[in-house]
Amino acid sequence: MHELGTVIYVIEEVEKLCRENDLTEVGSVTLEVGEVSGIIPDYLTDVWNWSIPKSEFLKNAELKIEKLEAVTYCEDCDKTYPTVPQGKTCPYCGQGNTYLLTGNEYNIKEIEAR
Numbered sequence: 001m002h003e004l005g006t007v008i009y010v011i012e013e014v015e016k017l018c019r020e021n022d023l024t025e026v027g028s029v030t031l032e033v034g035e036v037s038g039i040i041p042d043y044l045t046d047v048w049n050w051s052i053p054k055s056e057f058l059k060n061a062e063l064k065i066e067k068l069e070a071v072t073y074c075e076d077c078d079k080t081y082p083t084v085p086q087g088k089t090c091p092y093c094g095q096g097n098t099y100l101l102t103g104n105e106y107n108i109k110e111i112e113a114r
């Protein structure tokens with residue numbers, strides 16, 4: 001369960017930004033989570049709700065999660081396609097000379113300060 005590590009990292013980064021910018025409270029944090037990142041949004045939310053009461057700045061902060069679509073690039077035909085329904089084999093040319101462009105990452109997209 002790497003959701004715990006993810007939440008701890010996000011909280012530490014947001015708290016650091018709060019201290020650097022003299023913020024006193026965060027209303028929400030928006031995370032972009034890739035659909036093939038291995039992060040389970042429900043677990044992320046559960047860990048978030050367990051963790052934030054311990055934070056000076058995030059006690060009442062809402063976690064918002066936006067899904068990033070996984071997109072794969074085919075080097076043989078120079079096209080992109082949605083990864084999840086197609087997998088590693090390109091639906092256009094049938095070849096497997098592909099790699100993931102997006103969808104394996106997570107990003108702190110937005111922090112709402114109060």
